[in-house]
Amino acid sequence: MGISFSNRRRNNHHRRYHHHLPPPPPYYYSDQPQQPPPPQPPHNEYSYTHNHLVSAPQHSLPPPSQPQPQPHPPPQINYGSYGYNYNQIQNSQQQQPPYFSGYHPNGWNTMMRPVFYGPAVVLDQQPPQPYVEHQSAKKVRNDVNVHKDTVRLEADDLNPGYHLVSFLFDAVFDGSFTIIFFAKEEENCTMVPQFPEAFKPTQVPFQKGTAQKFVQPSGTGTDLGFFSLDDLSNPLPDEVYPLVISAETVISPSSGSEEPLVHKQITLACLEKTDDGSFNVKVMKQILWIEGARYELRELYGIDNSTAQDDDVASGLEDSGDKECVICLTEPKDTAVMPCRHLCLCSDCAKELRFQSNKCPICRQPFDELLMIKVESSNEQH
Secondary structure (H helix, E strand, O other): OOOOHHHHHHHHHHHHOOOOOOOOOOOOOOOOOOOOOOOOOOOOOEEEEOOEEEEOOOOOOOOOOOOOOOOOOOOOEEOHHHOOEEOOOOOOOOOOOOOOOOOOOOOOOOOOOOOOOOOOOOOOOOOOOOOOEEEEOOOOOOOEEEOHHHOEEEEOOOOOOOEEEEEEEEEOOOEEEEEEEEEEEOHHHOEEEOOOOOOOOEEEEEOOEEEEEEEOOOOOOEOHHHOOHHHHHOOEOOOEEEEEEEEEEEEOOOOOOOOOEEEEEEEEEEEEEOOOOOEEEEEEEEEEEEOOEEEEOOOOEOOOOOOOOOOOOOOOOOOOOOOEOOOOOOOEOOEEEEOOOEEEEOHHHHHHHHHHOOEOOOOOOEOOEEEEOOOOOHHHOO
């Protein structure tokens, strides 16, 4: 009725002391296909008859055989129930990527990774930064300057319906202003009116001085009712501007054989009509004609004008108060970023920046030109 403890000890003895084969060597990758593992040898099986545990016929393991000499190169070796195939090819000219694995009951290790042999993987690289041109500014002396933010159109009280031009200006020499409606730039910065019969140019002399106010004489104004609002608010084809202010100075030559020098500052503007019937002046650009060369004026943000004297011409450039480069914070800034016109770099940092980035350090807008400006002291100016 019961189970003999001697049988249990004998069964435990057979379960506990199986003859295990030594662990197989590491597995290496081979071109030859892996052979399927041989069938597992039968283990001890037991059956229950009524309440008695009966041992089934047990197949004993064969006695270990003597190690046989292995030929060269060694053939495939079968390691019994483990199912490993070990194939080693010596003197092979083709190198195969090895597999590295530790011992695992199913013959594979979770950390097994083949070594990759093949062409190098080319990673996506960012395109190089575009080359930015680095130029040096040339200093010119402007004899007369019209403050473009002060240009106005005033109603002529003595002539209803007519408008007069007014603005503030600074001048180093005496000269004259020419007011032209609908003019086009020709050779040598000569402004040619497109409707001379209907709107004759008005020329008014001025004297040198700073912070002067100019007002067109009464009776010389223009009736703008003959023009459409579209023609007044935008330049016409071929760069014909609705309002042109030409300021000219004539400098006498040092010797009698030379011709007098004519310097000009030309202000080109459009007109916008407001709800109350008045007109606002929108300056589009300013041009300089100095010693036979044409320049287009642009404002720079952050330039230092502390070295300018009282008799110097106001240039309309802003002074931010910060004199150091925004990158190194040590050298004085002398390079402007175009077209955003931020004067914020020293020359050394500007040279490095143009090969690394094309964005302004202040506004982060793309730039295509760096302009180096040297502000001379008052004793160096002429």
